[in-house]
Amino acid sequence: MAQHVQGVVALAEGKPVSVETIVVPDPGPGEAVVRVQACGVCHTDLHYREGGINDEFPFLLGHEAAGTVESVGEGVTDVAPGDFVILNWRAVCGQCRACRKGKPQYCFDTHNGKQKMTLLSGQELSPALGIGAFAEKTLVAAGQCTKVNPRIPPQVAGLLGCGVMAGLGAAINTGGVGRGDSVAVIGCGGVGDAAIAGAVLAGATTVIAVDRDPRKLDKAKEFGATHTVDARDLDAVEAIVGYTGGFGADVVIDAVGRPETWKQAFRARDLAGTVVLVGVPTPEMTAPELPLIEYFSRGGALKSSWYGDCLPERDFPAMVDLHLQGRLPLDKFVSEEIALDSVEDAFEKMRQGNVLRSVVVL
Structure with missing residues (x-):
């Protein structure tokens, strides 16, 4: 009934x-x-x-x-x-x-x-x-x-x-973050903070949080960010490159989903580094223009992460167990x-x- x-x-x-x-x-x-x-x-x-x-x-x-x-x-x-x-x-x-x-x-x-x-x-x-x-x-x-x-x-x-798995998965599943990697996350809302937590869980040693809200940057530290960048005052790309020895991050995750933040992510990655787009663009947004030679010369990977590329039956129980173990x-x-x-x-x-x-x- x-x-x-x-x-x-x-x-x-x-x-x-x-x-x-x-x-x-x-x-x-x-x-x-x-x-x-x-x-x-x-x-x-x-x-x-x-x-x-x-x-x-x-x-x-x-x-x-x-x-x-x-x-x-x-x-x-x-x-x-x-x-x-x-x-x-x-x-x-x-x-x-x-x-x-x-x-x-x-x-x-x-x-x-x-x-x-x-x-x-x-x-x-x-x-x-x-x-x-x-x-x-x-x-x-x-x-x-x-x-x-x-x-x-x-x-x-x-x-x-939804959101937390999207961020965790963007780092772990899509970005393939590994031990010793450097990771930058642009946008520190729920999805971005989850990406930070996922990067830490996967063994990243340098985790850079980028946002324009000091409150969000403070919160990002609670999830394991080792460095923060206030994009109101600093050039995000220069700061990320600076925090990674002048190379750029191994994985840069755009948790905002705007042309300007995607371009920052592209510029802030290391040679052959990975860009992950997990922030959701609106339909009218278009990819920023970049010289084709930059795509060719940098190599690496440009990826989109849909739902953190998760498989619920595999990922949900694992993440729950990690939380119960005090690791997430x-x-x-x-x-x-x-x-x-x-x-x-x-x-x-x-x-x-x-x-x-x-x-x-x-």
């Missing part, structure tokens, strides 16, 4: 979100209903609210979530009621050319739940990133549920569902815990740069 729960909905572009009654159907084949315990407030949710993703309003927001599986549909075997899970937006198909090559993290046919959650009026909702977890319960594809150690607090675990300080990302009806306030704090992550706790 369908259930009625409370959830945060963006009804129209640019309008304040509201708490509405959501109708959650019973799970069908390959689906699961999850009782959400916590969900982080991510910039992507604000992009949905502002119409920056698409115009398929109304949106059921929230996607950085952890909770407990309540029920599953026919054919589901990987998770069962009672399992503590982190939700992801990459349920892989297992059949596409990437999956058949043994690289399911690049699956070209990821999917979400087939049934639609609705408002009481019957109007269908578009769940953010196929999840919609600013709600007491949500319906997803069972493959979007990754079982992890239940000892981790849900308000910490859920952050691996995921709790430092949580700035505050809030209720469902405080999401709009959390968006404003996000705009002002006053929080790293607000987390809805249900």
Whole structure:
């Protein structure tokens, strides 16, 4: 029988979100209903609210979530009621050319739940990133549920569902940071700080944080940055080159996603170094013009990192275990815990740069 729960909905572009009654159907084949315990407030949710993703309003927001599986549909075997899970937006198909090559993290046919959650009026909702977890319960594809150690607090675990994993993966998976490497991270919000933490975890010995906000630079030190660069006062490229013996960093991660920061990343890497773009550009942005000889003469690699090139079933449990071992300080990302009806306030704090992550706790 369908259930009625409370959830945060963006009804129209640019309008304040509201708490509405959501109708959650019973799970069908390959689906699961999850009782959400916590969900982080991510910039992507604000992009949905502002119409920056698409115009398929109304949106059921929230996607950085952890909770407990309540029920599953026919054919589901990987998770069962009672399992503590982190939700992801990459349920892989297992059949596409990437999956058949043994690289399911690049699956070209990821999917979400087939049934639609609705408002009481019957109007269908578009769940953010196929999840919609600013709600007491949500319906997803069972493959979007990754079982992890239940000892981790849900308000910490859920952050691996998007931004934190994107940053960690940008350093570890995409950038291939190794022992003794030098790494620079441009942009020290949640994703950038996660990239710093990932670089430290992978063994980088020089980790340079670049931002224009002194508060963010101070926070970056908590995640292991060995050097900071205030880009208001210093030339970021010159500073990075200076901190790396005049060579440039082995890996430079652009966690902003603007033409000017990408160009800085390109200029600040060592010969044959790697640039990783994990900040999300807007559709109208174009790559900066650079002489083609510079691409040729530097060598190395220019990479984009989508969701940190993560494979949830591989990476989520590993990152949870590292946190429980005291090696990955995921709790430092949580700035505050809030209720469902405080999401709009959390968006404003996000705009002002006053929080790293607000987390809805249900």
